[in-house]
Amino acid sequence: MPKFEVCLSPDLIHLYDLKGKNAIIVDVLRATSCMVTAMAHGIAEIIPVSTIDECKALQNKGLPAAAERDGSKVDGFDLDNSPFSYMAENLKNKTIAVTTTNGTQALVKSLSAETVLVGAFLNIGAVSKFIIDSNRDTVVVCAGWKGNFNLEDTLFAGALAEKVINHFDIGQDSAIAALNMFESNKNDLLAFVNKSQHVKRLANLHIHKDIAFCLTFDLYNSLPIYKTDKLINFTK
Numbered sequence: 001m002p003k004f005e006v007c008l009s010p011d012l013i014h015l016y017d018l019k020g021k022n023a024i025i026v027d028v029l030r031a032t033s034c035m036v037t038a039m040a041h042g043i044a045e046i047i048p049v050s051t052i053d054e055c056k057a058l059q060n061k062g063l064p065a066a067a068e069r070d071g072s073k074v075d076g077f078d079l080d081n082s083p084f085s086y087m088a089e090n091l092k093n094k095t096i097a098v099t100t101t102n103g104t105q106a107l108v109k110s111l112s113a114e115t116v117l118v119g120a121f122l123n124i125g126a127v128s129k130f131i132i133d134s135n136r137d138t139v140v141v142c143a144g145w146k147g148n149f150n151l152e153d154t155l156f157a158g159a160l161a162e163k164v165i166n167h168f169d170i171g172q173d174s175a176i177a178a179l180n181m182f183e184s185n186k187n188d189l190l191a192f193v194n195k196s197q198h199v200k201r202l203a204n205l206h207i208h209k210d211i212a213f214c215l216t217f218d219l220y221n222s223l224p225i226y227k228t229d230k231l232i233n234f235t236k
Helices: 010-015 029-038 051-062 083-087 103-108 121-134 153-164 171-192 197-201 208-214
Strands: 003-007 020-028 044-048 064-067 095-099 115-121 138-142 224-227 231-233
Touching: 003 153, 003 171, 010 103, 010 138, 020 051, 020 103, 020 121, 020 153, 029 044, 029 083, 029 095, 029 103, 029 115, 029 121, 029 224, 029 231, 044 103, 051 064, 051 095, 083 208, 103 138, 115 121, 121 153, 138 153, 153 171, 171 208
Parallel strands: 003 138, 020 115, 020 138, 044 095, 064 095
Antiparallel strands: 044 231, 115 224, 224 231
């Protein structure tokens, strides 16, 4: 039976050997929720990069570009970090560049994995199906907040663990903790997440609509998967 593990922060990724494994990148609020939404609404490719300078260089080549730091859009870029921004009709079939405070950093640090996928509550069913079908060791990489643990990404890891528990060995301590956290709070995830530091950080941005949206289960079947230097949609 393959192993299911949870890395609670990208700063701990050096403790995991990702070779030959699935890496599920999750940044519920809001990078990976945006990526899943983007592909569900017809954006063809996403180029995730670590730095603002890299994102600006791609924008200068004509790509629509999203840059977020500390929850807000960086001046001079086209898109912010709200999933609703990625539903625009004029973005269909386009390639976009993206950099975020936490999510793209987690992705770039996980590229030694056999397969890198983007997960969110919005596409958790597609993620669970993929990893069950792969029958491969899987590590959920929680983006956290600037290296620190956060609630919302760990809740996703626990929700995914619950979905695949009959197909994976969930014996690692952080995976067990994530599963127990989700099971204890799944009847009102929004109330629990509203206690989180990240939601309090974002309070002045008035994104309560975004937060509720990002906690929606299985709204989309899109599944961003990393190929070469970009994310494409695995699930059509």
